[in-house]
Amino acid sequence: MSSITLDVPDEVAEKLHALADRLPRILDLGLRALSAEASSEYEGVADVLELLATLPTAEEVLGLRAAPTLQHRIQELLEKSRCSGLSPEEQLEWERIDYIEHLVRIAKAKAAMKLKDR
Numbered sequence: 001m002s003s004i005t006l007d008v009p010d011e012v013a014e015k016l017h018a019l020a021d022r023l024p025r026i027l028d029l030g031l032r033a034l035s036a037e038a039s040s041e042y043e044g045v046a047d048v049l050e051l052l053a054t055l056p057t058a059e060e061v062l063g064l065r066a067a068p069t070l071q072h073r074i075q076e077l078l079e080k081s082r083c084s085g086l087s088p089e090e091q092l093e094w095e096r097i098d099y100i101e102h103l104v105r106i107a108k109a110k111a112a113m114k115l116k117d118r
Contacts, residue, residue: 045070045100058111064104070097
């Protein structure tokens with residue numbers, strides 16, 4: 001087991017002191033919550049990646065569309081980008097979405113060529 005020293009606000013220290021015996025579990029749950037938040041950034045994208053992982057037919061690739069939740073998020077980010085600009089976290093999210101979209105465009109182009117060659 002390892003020891004960690006943290007500087008926290010006094011009010012947090014009081015709460016943690018009262019829960020000292022449960023602190024490892026609290027930290028574990030907090031870390032899991034952070035991981036879940038990170039994976040929610042890919043909500044809607046996971047469906048596309050999972051489909052591509054199944055090695056779909058060319059027709060299935062050409063039929064790929066963004067999930068409604070992802071499409072809504074894309075619209076939100078585009079609008080915010082035009083109006084007030086994106087936060088660093090939102091910019092990173094946009095770059096991730098843009099990269100996935102780029103991969104899907106490549107897959108669709110290859111699928112279209114495969115169908116053309118039939």
